[in-house]
Amino acid sequence: MTNPRVASTVTVTFLTSVASLGLYTYIGVLVQQLARSHVATPYLWVWGIGGMAGSLFVGPLIDWARRPGVLMAGILATLAFSLFALPGSLHIPFLCFLPFTVWGAMGWASQAPQQHVLLRLQPHNGSASMALNSSANYLGSAVGSAIAGLLMSSGLPTSHLPIVAGCVVSVACLGQVRIVSLSNRQITKLGY
Template identity: 60%
Template structure:
């Protein structure tokens, strides 16, 4: 598990970068004289390129030494963040965020696949949980600290700190990570079969909906809080969301290993996440209860990834990296879609205070889809038992 920790450190930098920008949107908007919905596209372009990078580069670089690919990914990620800090226009910032997204999209799924391969199958859930936990820790620790840095050094200073973290992770991989043999790349025919596999496509589709709901809403958390309760200091709520994320990502692996039922866990996660979004506006007037929906939402959002990855690794045991890359792509494509739809909805006149309800409805659709998948699996199991008995 010590080697998995190295991957978690790299994921820490990714988590910091992926989520701190949402808190920096007001400052970015002020710098480039744009509104919140326009500034939100800095999140969309990062996540969209993340989504594209995962499957494309998993194909182009499959079979190459994993250590070398992880180093390349961190180098691209760091360059993108350095360019973001130096951007002199919003267009340049979008290009730089795209480059950073490509590096993140290359690193994240390979890190998850490597973590699962470095341990026994009995410890796979915990390894995935630790890897994702690195990203959630980057959120809970990095995002609030990044906002504090921004108060003193501007949003550019925060992006410089992310650049430094990416380079630090790169050095750690160079020194301590072993030369890890990569699995043979799946053929084009195998990739098409993977995409057309009903269970795989259903799993990935539910991941997409989950991300549209959770990460799409997170992008506009500052606008939501301001319009719901005139709250203009978002750091405590980001702390609450991030702490929930740490709890969810670090505990879900153990639950998967103990229960052996990732699909059932995923259904529970989606139901609870939808509930937390629906009650979010109700708790804001009360000092203590205001943070509870954010903790629950963060915990469920972060916990949702490991069960899906576990299912895909079981369905595609020979091509785990490609399967995880596909799920990672869906996760960040959902974030990009959610961010874009949120911005479009607000430009069309939807009040930001209505976004939690809209996100909760999307989470409920994902929950219902998960129930359909589980019922079909149960039917297939029963049919198999009948055939064996006959």
């Protein structure tokens, strides 16, 4: 954590989990109140299928792009877009599943680029870096769930939860863009 790049990377992971996994906790309530459906199962299925696809394809994307930090910024921007689109799409047949699929894919895909960056930053402390990133992921999930619960109990309409989550992911995305920008400046300065 004393390495500023490691701390920044782990903070982005934390914020991503606050938004994505924190909101996932309330997917049943979201579907019930926004889609007027008591059956969340199809939404959970497409979220999970998207997650599996994101996990499967992110590795080859990292190898192809060779810029996991830039890829992570794209993942976060796409995740934010899907969360912002979620409330408005729930009333459109079949299209209502698209934001859930993209949300699952981007949420699950967000871990591998972070791990890649951390292993580059800390090749001799890879296990500790991975443990720190995993801890940030799980802590973010718990904190996001708690914050969403507090917001709903204080009167925030459920329909606003995806917007709040999208805003948190947007902050993470801005942080990631800043990390990439500083990294590019450092590479230019060193003459690589």
